[in-house]
Amino acid sequence: MQPPVTPARTIDALDWPRIETDLATRGCATTGQLFTPKECAQLAAMYDEGGHFRSRVVMQRHGFGQGEYQYFANPLPSLITAWRSALYERLAPLANAWASAMGQPADYPPDHAAYLARCHAADQLRPTPLLLRYDEGDYNCLHQDLYGDLQFPLQLTVLLSQPGEDFTGGEFVLTEQRPRMQSRAEVVSLAQGEAVIFAVNQRPVAGTRGTYRVTMRHGVSRLRSGRRHTVGLIFHDAR
Numbered sequence: 001m002q003p004p005v006t007p008a009r010t011i012d013a014l015d016w017p018r019i020e021t022d023l024a025t026r027g028c029a030t031t032g033q034l035f036t037p038k039e040c041a042q043l044a045a046m047y048d049e050g051g052h053f054r055s056r057v058v059m060q061r062h063g064f065g066q067g068e069y070q071y072f073a074n075p076l077p078s079l080i081t082a083w084r085s086a087l088y089e090r091l092a093p094l095a096n097a098w099a100s101a102m103g104q105p106a107d108y109p110p111d112h113a114a115y116l117a118r119c120h121a122a123d124q125l126r127p128t129p130l131l132l133r134y135d136e137g138d139y140n141c142l143h144q145d146l147y148g149d150l151q152f153p154l155q156l157t158v159l160l161s162q163p164g165e166d167f168t169g170g171e172f173v174l175t176e177q178r179p180r181m182q183s184r185a186e187v188v189s190l191a192q193g194e195a196v197i198f199a200v201n202q203r204p205v206a207g208t209r210g211t212y213r214v215t216m217r218h219g220v221s222r223l224r225s226g227r228r229h230t231v232g233l234i235f236h237d238a239r
């Protein structure tokens with residue numbers, strides 16, 4: 001039997017030089033596999049189990065798209081907590097580098113508990129990790145997951161389903177709005193258990209005349225068939 005894979009070990013094994021380059025040049029990066037197929041199946045199965053969630057959102061009721069999602073309640077599933085804090089620690093230095101490049105306070109603390117304490121003190125008390133479900137015809141409109149004044153500038157989406165097998169279509173899409181220029185779109189293909197790391201709101205871009213900011217939004221294109229589940233990992237809590 002294999003020993004269980006701890007997030008810390010897996011996180012160290014990711015290709016960070018490429019991830020950091022992709023984040024710097026495109027504002028997004030794929031991670032390679034984070035969750036095993038079994039972990040993906042267990043998380044997706046939670047959708048229909050009672051007791052894991054604090055609220056459910058039907059997207060068409062709010063004009064957010066079509067499909068639905070549920071926010072996990074505290075205590076979060078241990079897999080989610082472990083990954084959320086381990087990824088936070090790895091990403092906090094990057095978040096600080098982005099903040100200083102954009103002339104913002106670069107004071108994200110090194111560990112997630114300290115950052116969450118800051119969110120809670122600012123009345124952002126509710127956990128933001130979520131489980132999303134899309135069926136044929138469903139989609140997620142371009143949006144930002146802001147949830148309050150405090151925002152950690154990077155977030156992840158993990159694909160739990162098997163593309164081509166469980167569903168077709170349903171591609172993760174990012175747009176980048178550039179000052180006084182036309183917007184740019186990026187489609188991100190993910191494998192089952194893989195995540196995309198991307199900018200929540202703004203990110204710095206090094207231009208010839210200094211650094212400027214671009215604004216990112218993300219969404220999901222229409223599912224052509226099947227069912228697709230994802231987990232969203234957002235590091236700030238919600239008001």
Ligand SMILES: O=C(O)CCC(=O)C(=O)O
Nearest residue numbers: 132157172220230231232
């Ligand atoms: O389902 C997706 O790929 C995107 C989900 C999303 O909006 C998020 O994780 O914040």
Ligand SMILES: [Fe+2]
Nearest residue numbers: 144145218232
């Ligand atoms: Fe989102």
